Amino acid sequence: MKALIAASIKYQDNQLLILDQYLLPHEQVWHECESIREMIHLIQSLQIRGAPAIGIAASILIAMLAERGTSKMELTQAISDCRAARPTAVNLMNCMDAMQQALEQSEFVDALVITAESIFEQDRLMCDAMATFGAQLINDGDNLLTHCNTGALATAGVGTALGVFLHAHQAGKNIHVWVDETRPLLQGGRLTAYELGNWKIDYTLICDNMAASLMAKGKVDKIFVGADRIAANGDFANKVGTYNLAVLANFHNVEFYVVAPVTTLDIDCESGTHIPIEQRASSEVTGVSGSFGSCQWAPKQAKVYNPAFDVTPANLVTGWVLDTGVYYPQDVLNGCLKTL
Numbered sequence: 562m563k564a565l566i567a568a569s570i571k572y573q574d575n576q577l578l579i580l581d582q583y584l585l586p587h588e589q590v591w592h593e594c595e596s597i598r599e600m601i602h603l604i605q606s607l608q609i610r611g612a613p614a615i616g617i618a619a620s621i622l623i624a625m626l627a628e629r630g631t632s633k634m635e636l637t638q639a640i641s642d643c644r645a646a647r648p649t650a651v652n653l654m655n656c657m658d659a660m661q662q663a664l665e666q667s668e669f670v671d672a673l674v675i676t677a678e679s680i681f682e683q684d685r686l687m688c689d690a691m692a693t694f695g696a697q698l699i700n701d702g703d704n705l706l707t708h709c710n711t712g713a714l715a716t717a718g719v720g721t722a723l724g725v726f727l728h729a730h731q732a733g734k735n736i737h738v739w740v741d742e743t744r745p746l747l748q749g750g751r752l753t754a755y756e757l758g759n760w761k762i763d764y765t766l767i768c769d770n771m772a773a774s775l776m777a778k779g780k781v782d783k784i785f786v787g788a789d790r791i792a793a794n795g796d797f798a799n800k801v802g803t804y805n806l807a808v809l810a811n812f813h814n815v816e817f818y819v820v821a822p823v824t825t826l827d828i829d830c831e832s833g834t835h836i837p838i839e840q841r842a843s844s845e846v847t848g849v850s851g852s853f854g855s856c857q858w859a860p861k862q863a864k865v866y867n868p869a870f871d872v873t874p875a876n877l878v879t880g881w882v883l884d885t886g887v888y889y890p891q892d893v894l895n896g897c898l899k900t901l
């Protein structure tokens with residue numbers, strides 16, 4: 562398999578390295594991944610995260626194991642185990658299904674390698690396409706807002722929603738981005754702030770509960786978010802807190818866009834009510850942990866509700882920015898997502 566180098570994934574010379582996103586931005590630690598068990602732990606602990614990135618990393622590992630001589634039976638189990646690592650981001654399932662199809666070919670090692678390389682390269686191209694389409698929606702001087710992290714760390718390319726901001730910035734548009742810190746795991750405060758800072762894009766970090774008053778003051782022109790799964794009717798799951806933003810945007814007449822590659826589409830899923838939502842550990846809400854250490858502030862006996870995602874209905878979406886173009890409510894109502 563050829564070298565595959567992205568912001569959070571590095572494959573070269575039979576070695577797969579994964580950047581530990583849980584420790585960013587203060588520590589850059591690369592973990593070598595050599596087993597399915599290690600990959601599943603990295604995915605479930607969000608040391609590697611981001612809907613496209615987890616599917617890409619798992620695919621590269623499977624191909625690497627195949628080149629190392631792992632049996633077809635073990636690879637079948639490995640694909641099945643990886644597929645179940647996290648339940649919401651459909652990219653992971655789509656990638657594992659593609660790898661399973663490759664495994665069923667007679668020359669399965671070559672087929673797995675070709676498929677993993679294609680998944681990687683296609684994601685890079687899709688990121689550029691989304692960024693190009695999305696940047697056309699941004700005007701010079703726009704105040705933008707985003708949630709969670711959807712940059713290069715979460716993909717094999719420049720990202721989804723953050724890639725749109727990068728292309729607008731590179732086109733010379735003067736933009737400012739309000740960055741939701743994104744409780745409970747702070748992907749915005751840790752990762753989006755890190756990426757926008759590296760790209761020299763002007764941003765201001767806010768707590769999630771501050772977005773409403775900014776919109777009330779007319780300080781937000783457009784919101785761009787990512788997605789983990791888009792249903793056939795245009796409803797989509799994304800990091801918890803996205804639905805809050807969609808409702809607020811609708812109330813304050815702020816344009817609200819979702820940015821995702823077609824590998825995030827699940828046309829077998831009729832609507833958002835059918836999207837499985839990952840529930841995560843209480844400790845993520847009762848306190849915080851990371852490269853800075855950890856502390857728990859809530860009472861030990863506190864009951865906790867910690868869904869990793871929520872679902873935004875299509876009727877709150879201004880536009881869907883995909884790698885195949887920008888689609889509007891009438892398009893989606895007419896079933897265009899099923900034809901992509």
Ligand SMILES: CSC[C@H]1O[C@H](OP(=O)(O)O)[C@H](O)[C@@H]1O
Pocket residue numbers: 607610611612613708709710711712715716720721748786787788789799800801869
């Ligand atoms: C382009 S990443 C899409 C999506 O994935 C993130 O979730 P997580 O950080 O739990 O992997 C977030 O929902 C992003 O919008």
